[in-house]
Amino acid sequence: MAATASPPRRVVICGGGVVGACTAYFLSTHATSPTVPTLVEKSSPACAASGKAGGFLALDWCDTTPALSALARASFALHRRLAATLDGESAYGFRAVHTLSICLPTHPFPAAATSPPHPLLPAWVDPAASAAPPRELGTTDTTAQVHPGFFTKAVLAASGAEVVIGEVERVVVRDGRVAGVVVKGRGVVDADAVVLALGPWSGRFEMVREVFDVSGLKAHSIVLRPHEPDKITPHALFLSYQPEPGAKMLDPEVYPRPTGEVYICGMTKDEEVPDDPATITGEPDSIAMLHKIAGRVSDQLKREEGAEVVAEQACYLPCTDDGLPVIGEMPGVKGCYVATGHSCWGILNAPATGAALAELILDGSAKIVDLAPFSPARFLKKRSKRGGYSVLLDICKLPDAMFGLNVNRLEQKYAILLQDLLRDNIIAFNKVLHPHGHIFETIQILRHL
Numbered sequence: 334m335a336a337t338a339s340p341p342r343r344v345v346i347c348g349g350g351v352v353g354a355c356t357a358y359f360l361s362t363h364a365t366s367p368t369v370p371t372l373v374e375k376s377s378p379a380c381a382a383s384g385k386a387g388g389f390l391a392l393d394w395c396d397t398t399p400a401l402s403a404l405a406r407a408s409f410a411l412h413r414r415l416a417a418t419l420d421g422e423s424a425y426g427f428r429a430v431h432t433l434s435i436c437l438p439t440h441p442f443p444a445a446a447t448s449p450p451h452p453l454l455p456a457w458v459d460p461a462a463s464a465a466p467p468r469e470l471g472t473t474d475t476t477a478q479v480h481p482g483f484f485t486k487a488v489l490a491a492s493g494a495e496v497v498i499g500e501v502e503r504v505v506v507r508d509g510r511v512a513g514v515v516v517k518g519r520g521v522v523d524a525d526a527v528v529l530a531l532g533p534w535s536g537r538f539e540m541v542r543e544v545f546d547v548s549g550l551k552a553h554s555i556v557l558r559p560h561e562p563d564k565i566t567p568h569a570l571f572l573s574y575q576p577e578p579g580a581k582m583l584d585p586e587v588y589p590r591p592t593g594e595v596y597i598c599g600m601t602k603d604e605e606v607p608d609d610p611a612t613i614t615g616e617p618d619s620i621a622m623l624h625k626i627a628g629r630v631s632d633q634l635k636r637e638e639g640a641e642v643v644a645e646q647a648c649y650l651p652c653t654d655d656g657l658p659v660i661g662e663m664p665g666v667k668g669c670y671v672a673t674g675h676s677c678w679g680i681l682n683a684p685a686t687g688a689a690l691a692e693l694i695l696d697g698s699a700k701i702v703d704l705a706p707f708s709p710a711r712f713l714k715k716r717s718k719r720g721g722y723s724v725l726l727d728i729c730k731l732p733d734a735m736f737g738l739n740v741n742r743l744e745q746k747y748a749i750l751l752q753d754l755l756r757d758n759i760i761a762f763n764k765v766l767h768p769h770g771h772i773f774e775t776i777q778i779l780r781h782l
């Protein structure tokens with residue numbers, strides 16, 4: 334990625350979830366070119382997954398995917414640094430946690446059949462809740478938590494960003510460069526750089542949809558206030574549970590919070606994301622199952638034992654086809670950046686995402702993590718393997734003037750496809766281009782990229 338001549342002055346971030354908020358924070362705290370952005374949010378900051386997530390953080394749980402591992406490890410370290418800078422402990426419940434895996438039996442064991450509680454099991458968890466000895470999945474060195482909604486709002490407030498409540502309808506592009514965004518009822522907000530951090534709504538923008546797909550996976554959660562909150566220890570529980578013999582295995586998660594509340598989530602479902610984040614509600618069956626599971630884990634979490642219901646809710650995980658987030662500049666639109674697809678790790682991975690984007694926008698390249706594996710252009714390359722030949726034919730139909738040395742006039746997406754074809758499909762390249770006599774000129778263009 335070529336370095337920008339001078340950093341953009343006006344940056345507009347679309348979307349007030351954790352990814353938009355962290356990007357705002359790292360733009361405004363950049364060491365040499367601090368830039369306070371404008372953030373446009375349709376409903377309210379952290380109204381969607383970023384306010385309704387668990388907020389669990391893990392150092393090494395993404396290590397099986399090298400690119401994601403780098404993002405997660407950098408983010409975990411940044412979470413620690415942010416907590417120290419922003420007083421995360423009291424501002425948003427940052428703390429280290431113990432993390433256990435527990436296999437919840439299908440049917441509760443009779444009390445007499447229960448052996449003494451396993452030493453790893455916290456006292457507030459019913460000993461009969463564990464069909465097998467619990468397993469330690471993380472320690473206070475490797476796992477931690479935040480209250481995701483409080484975290485998102487705290488970093489956004491610390492960024493000093495101007496927050497505009499309004500719906501971004503589209504991105505304004507002039508001569509292949511971003512010029513602003515159109516906000517419903519307000520008109521154009523001018524910008525030198527635009528960041529699309531719209532979670533599962535990113536695909537609503539044609540410019541994004543043309544390059545990659547983002548889908549939403551609906552997930553449910555409940556928040557309970559036990560009658561003796563002081564008895565609940567900082568233990569995150571990853572459960573496996575089969576409600577009936579032969580039924581689908583469920584994998585709910587339980588996160589006690591320093592606020593005294595206990596958050597329980599699970600029950601996912603592929604479903605179309607509704608237009609308005611404020612209208613998302615949980616389905617009664619899924620919420621009822623989460624209450625059943627909560628009651629099986631601990632008497633403290635039973636409504637009939639005095640647990641107060643604080644929230645019953647649902648939201649959507651933003652998912653991509655290859656399971657990796659998309660972070661980088663949109664091909665063919667200079668100054669338009671995207672950050673989405675963080676799936677079940679958006680609260681963890683938002684800090685390094687925001688820090689990397691801030692570097693990319695203000696310095697011209699990211700140092701904190703290598704953004705190459707997350708580039709939106711990776712989808713374009715995949716599509717070129719299927720459609721590259723016909724695109725090449727399209728290029729051959731372009732007027733001869735396009736094959737001069739005027740790289741700016743050749744859309745970047747075609748240039749990427751050509752690069753791909755040069756590497757993977759040189760024969761097709763020669764065969765198609767030679768009769769038209771464009772080989773020399775095209776190679777010149779590629780040299781200029």
Ligand SMILES: Cc1cc2nc3c(=O)[nH]c(=O)nc-3n(C[C@H](O)[C@H](O)[C@H](O)COP(=O)(O)OP(=O)(O)OC[C@H]3O[C@@H](n4cnc5c(N)ncnc54)[C@H](O)[C@@H]3O)c2cc1C
Pocket residue numbers: 347348349350351352353373374375376377378379380381382383384385386387388389390499500501502530531532533534551552553554598599610648649650651672673674675676677678679680681682
């Ligand atoms: C049940 C559940 C539990 C989870 N637990 C964890 C966890 O423990 N740890 C973890 O790391 N991750 C967790 N996640 C994942 C995490 O919540 C997400 O990856 C993350 O919140 C995505 O953040 P985002 O900013 O990309 O999107 P979102 O939070 O969805 O934010 C997108 C924002 O864009 C706004 N918007 C949409 N359209 C427009 C428009 N046209 N104009 C302006 N604004 C618009 C929306 O209103 C919304 O505020 C969990 C997710 C779920 C669903």
